[in-house]
Amino acid sequence: MTKKQQRFVDNFATSANASEAARRAGYSQKNADVVSDRLMKNPAIREAVAATREVLAEKAETSALTIMRELEQMQLSALADGQYTAAIRAAELRGKHIGMFVERSKQDSTVNIVFGGEDQLTDE
Numbered sequence: 001m002t003k004k005q006q007r008f009v010d011n012f013a014t015s016a017n018a019s020e021a022a023r024r025a026g027y028s029q030k031n032a033d034v035v036s037d038r039l040m041k042n043p044a045i046r047e048a049v050a051a052t053r054e055v056l057a058e059k060a061e062t063s064a065l066t067i068m069r070e071l072e073q074m075q076l077s078a079l080a081d082g083q084y085t086a087a088i089r090a091a092e093l094r095g096k097h098i099g100m101f102v103e104r105s106k107q108d109s110t111v112n113i114v115f116g117g118e119d120q121l122t123d124e
Contacts, residue, residue: 007025008021009045013049013056018037018040067097072094075087075094
């Protein structure tokens with residue numbers, strides 16, 4: 001695999017846009033669509049993309065797990081030191097990560113429409 005093809009693999013694995021990955025790898029703007037199509041038909045390129053994505057997924061999972069462990073340690077340390085606000089914040093961040101909380105917003109709006117030059121508006 002050439003260096004340019006490897007740059008294509010690295011860019012495509014993170015962006016999932018073949019034409020953009022080809023341009024970023026150094027292929028010409030004019031031929032990026034054709035080149036990216038040809039590259040994606042190459043079995044070695046497809047395998048390299050799959051392997052790169054797998055490595056990236058493992059790194060992301062490891063990073064998330066590390067962060068969760070660090071937050072747990074912060075929470076326990078804060079509780080032991082009587083820093084309840086910090087402990088609650090660490091617990092909140094852990095809960096957000098696992099999807100325990102749902103953001104809700106309430107929108108209340110009134111639209112007043114005036115027809116034919118009437119100047120009386122209502123709150124309905």
